[in-house]
Amino acid sequence: MSRNAEEQSDITRLKFEADGSFKRLDSSFRNQIQKGGKFEPEKDRYHLYVSYACPWATRALIVRKLKGLENLIGVTVVSPRMGEHGWPFANAHKFPDADVDPLYNSDHVKDLYFRAEPEYGGRFTVPVLWDKKHETIVNNESSEIIRIFNTAFNEFLPADKAAIDIYPEKLRLQIDEVNAWVYDTVNNGVYKTGFARTQEAYEKALFPLFESLDRLEKMLEGKQYLIGDVLTEADIRLFVTIIRFDPVYVGHFKCNIRTIRGGYPAINKWMKNLYWNHPEFKDTTNFNHIKTHYYWSHPIINPTRIVPVGPIPDIDPL
């Protein structure tokens, strides 16, 4: 099942635009889980492969826990050191809190992609939502996986968990509007900043990133949640980037106009509340995986692979 595909798996061979900017490719597996479809809601049929380091994958981990899906959908965590073959499992690269692949004992995430589609030509990204019945990938796009988790398994859940709705009908327009610019300038903005190959491409991503943080700071003043007064997917999608900001993006991705803790009191307070008061956020945040992954896995940006010790602490107390 293992195949050499370093063009696709080696992050140091990422393709860039002519102007030195980084362009993220669309995810390829975009199926839904629904009654009457190829992928029906069922207990213990689906499996989630994630990295604790990856902000996109962590969205799915947070929602899995928030909705109480732990007994319905298993999880496997890859090792944070992503090398020429992409994400390794623990048997290929041991690391604390990393797992072996319980389904196929694969060495790398790419082996799952080739099992699902032998001619697969895209990148081998996490998260991967896997169907054990058809032995294929249901979906590898986090924004869709969290919406699947939000509703698809409600019939198996106790009433309090089924009632949790992170994309409520009456807030959808607002959530979609915020998601759009937060995705482009913040979630993906940090990557565009950090992966830029020219000064111009770097600054073209950096300034909009900080303009958006300024805007978010105003939106969060005196508020616990981004939209309305409930936790929505907009908070989850933003949190996974903000929690990585001071420990990684400030240094590694050169997003250093301001730090969150030093420059954005309202964002910092919102982040600390989610982290310290909601186990779904704290228990799915692993700073060791986060820091090791970025500083180790991008030798173009950090050739010594030294992982900085600070900031201490990773997140301020409440």
Ligand SMILES: N[C@@H](CCC(=O)N[C@@H](CS)C(=O)NCC(=O)O)C(=O)O
């Ligand atoms: N649009 C995808 C992005 C997923 C993604 O880019 N994941 C990164 C880790 S943070 C990855 O696995 N990259 C591996 C690679 O590109 O080789 C999603 O939101 O699920």
